[in-house]
Amino acid sequence: MDWHLIIAATIKIxxxxxxxxxxxxxxxxxxxxxxxxxxxxxxxPNRVGPFGLLQAVADGIKFLLKEDFTPNHxxxxxFWLAPALVMVPALLTCAVIPFGSKxxxxxxxxxxxxxxxxxxxxxxxxxxxxxVLAGWASNSxxxxxxxxxxxxxxxxxxxxxxxSIVPLIMIYGELNLGRxxxxxxxxxxxxxxxxxxxxxxxxxxxxxxxxxxxxxFMTSMFxxxxxxxxDLPECETELVAGYHxxxxxxxxxxxFLGEYAAMIIGSGLAVTLFLGGWSLPFGWLSPENTExxxxxxxxxxxIGVYFSxxxxxxxxxxxxxxxxxxxxxxxxxxxxxxFFFEIALFNVVLTAALLWWFNKPVS
Amino acid sequence: xxxxxxxxxxxxxxxGVGVVVNKNxxxxxxxxxLSFLGLAALFIQLxxxxxxxxxxxxxxGAIMVLFLFIIMLMNVEEEEKRKFPIVNALGGSGVxxxxxxxxxxxxxxxxxxxxxxxxLSVAEGPGNSDVHRIGELLFSHYWFPIQMVGILLLVATVxxxxxxxxxxx
Numbered sequence: 001m002d003w004h005l006i007i008a009a010t011i012k013i014x015x016x017x018x019x020x021x022x023x024x025x026x027x028x029x030x031x032x033x034x035x036x037x038x039x040x041x042x043x044x045p046n047r048v049g050p051f052g053l054l055q056a057v058a059d060g061i062k063f064l065l066k067e068d069f070t071p072n073h074x075x076x077x078x079f080w081l082a083p084a085l086v087m088v089p090a091l092l093t094c095a096v097i098p099f100g101s102k103x104x105x106x107x108x109x110x111x112x113x114x115x116x117x118x119x120x121x122x123x124x125x126x127x128x129x130x131x132v133l134a135g136w137a138s139n140s141x142x143x144x145x146x147x148x149x150x151x152x153x154x155x156x157x158x159x160x161x162x163x164s165i166v167p168l169i170m171i172y173g174e175l176n177l178g179r180x181x182x183x184x185x186x187x188x189x190x191x192x193x194x195x196x197x198x199x200x201x202x203x204x205x206x207x208x209x210x211x212x213x214x215x216x217f218m219t220s221m222f223x224x225x226x227x228x229x230x231d232l233p234e235c236e237t238e239l240v241a242g243y244h245x246x247x248x249x250x251x252x253x254x255x256f257l258g259e260y261a262a263m264i265i266g267s268g269l270a271v272t273l274f275l276g277g278w279s280l281p282f283g284w285l286s287p288e289n290t291e292x293x294x295x296x297x298x299x300x301x302x303i304g305v306y307f308s309x310x311x312x313x314x315x316x317x318x319x320x321x322x323x324x325x326x327x328x329x330x331x332x333x334x335x336x337x338x339f340f341f342e343i344a345l346f347n348v349v350l351t352a353a354l355l356w357w358f359n360k361p362v363s
Numbered sequence: 364x365x366x367x368x369x370x371x372x373x374x375x376x377x378x379g380v381g382v383v384v385n386k387n388x389x390x391x392x393x394x395x396x397l398s399f400l401g402l403a404a405l406f407i408q409l410x411x412x413x414x415x416x417x418x419x420x421x422x423x424g425a426i427m428v429l430f431l432f433i434i435m436l437m438n439v440e441e442e443e444k445r446k447f448p449i450v451n452a453l454g455g456s457g458v459x460x461x462x463x464x465x466x467x468x469x470x471x472x473x474x475x476x477x478x479x480x481x482x483l484s485v486a487e488g489p490g491n492s493d494v495h496r497i498g499e500l501l502f503s504h505y506w507f508p509i510q511m512v513g514i515l516l517l518v519a520t521v522x523x524x525x526x527x528x529x530x531x532x
Binding site (some may be wrong): 113118119143151158175176 | 389396412413416417419420423424427428429431432435492493494
């Protein structure tokens with residue numbers, strides 16, 4: 001047993017998942033309420049602590065102290081299992097996302113897998129079980145309808161989500177998220193090829209399929225995390241509250257937090273794939289390769305850069321939620337199957353053709 | 364790391380037994396997911412990351428979701444009331460035992476275990492992961508079977524569309 005590896009991994013798990021991502025979840029709930037208030041010309045929560053920053057703590061205490069009521073007609077075992085099955089996959093996917101370059105010689109990623117994006121999709125696809133089970137175990141009409149809606153929605157959009165990143169993987173030729181970020185630090189972010197090898201006709205032309213991918217990826221992420229404009233599974237006007245109608249107290253909070261955690265991980269993946277992860281623009285302060293030593297203050301800056309980008313994307317998620325109205329269910333399915341699926345497929349072919357054209361051997 | 368092997372092997376086996384024993388179809392489906400996850404972990408322990416992850420992505424994440432979806436639309440209570448079919452159980456165990464004996468005999472006579480499998484060198488570094496190797500093999504050496512499988516799946520998809528259209532009339 002290699003104790004050094006185990007201790008380092010434990011510290012990274014505790015600091016990144018429990019001391020950073022979970023508080024970020026709580027803070028994004030606060031941000032959601034403040035931003036929505038600003039958009040609707042209200043004040044929002046501003047009583048607890050400065051600017052209401054401690055509102056998250058108050059919410060947490062409220063959820064913990066409320067009565068945990070289990071209705072009589074539910075299927076008990078599965079009713080208890082469902083909230084955990086929503087939360088656990090969302091946190092598990094943190095494992096492969098690089099949240100910094102290196103700090104004191106340690107790579108700032110919990111598991112440096114060679115199948116990074118696939119791992120995220122595989123684990124994220126398990127989170128649908130929590131919602132299906134919640135809908136079924138509640139044993140009443142509205143939750144069941146919400147669960148059914150959510151399942152078909154998540155399965156449909158998983159396809160376009162998976163297909164949308166294929167062009168990027170073809171451009172990088174790599175599935176290791178750490179090396180993908182390093183490539184972008186050297187050769188320009190996927191969406192901003194302004195330095196390195198990105199500063200060429202090939203780099204600029206390839207931003208077209210990358211941009212299409214980015215739009216499909218972000219939209220599918222909204223559908224996957226069940227957020228407005230795609231929050232049909234918990235649509236209040238039709239389904240009361242959808243799959244978590246029968247839940248109260250901390251079990252409800254777990255659904256709520258699971259949604260935000262999935263949103264944060266989705267933002268993290270988008271930052272890593274499209275926006276250069278922890279790297280600063282123009283390759284400033286970036287190490288020469290993934291194995292090179294990094295001074296500790298560069299490492300800290302990289303971690304800061306990663307989280308700033310994630311926070312910007314979270315704010316984008318929040319602003320979209322309070323800007324767009326909800327889709328109708330048939331529109332949602334049409335968008336997923338008739339438009340995104342085909343566009344994503346065509347995008348893959350287009351990228352392949354472009355890559356072949358630019359890298360064609362000169363005869 | 365043999366401890367982990369036993370843990371995940373037990374997980375896969377318990378899941379497998381659970382599929383057969385559980386009367387509630389939803390519980391049986393979940394036991395199957397447990398078994399798939401154990402299997403995926405075993406693949407990953409063998410350094411076959413891609414196979415393990417695809418096991419989760421395809422079987423646990425896609426196929427079982429559809430299974431569960433269909434099961435939940437059925438009437439679960441009716442299934443639970445069903446009596447335990449003793450004859451079927453005896454027949455099933457007979458087949459399973461016969462297969463185990465067959466497997467044991469074949470493995471005993473084969474030479475696989477004696478020589479030891481050749482070690483794969485999966486060196487770390489860009490362009491040299493198991494994903495790259497599998498991809499290269501699939502699209503160079505096995506390109507014809509890959510194309511055939513693709514056409515087969517396309518035919519199945521077209522067939523499903525045609526069949527569902529027919530029922531609408």
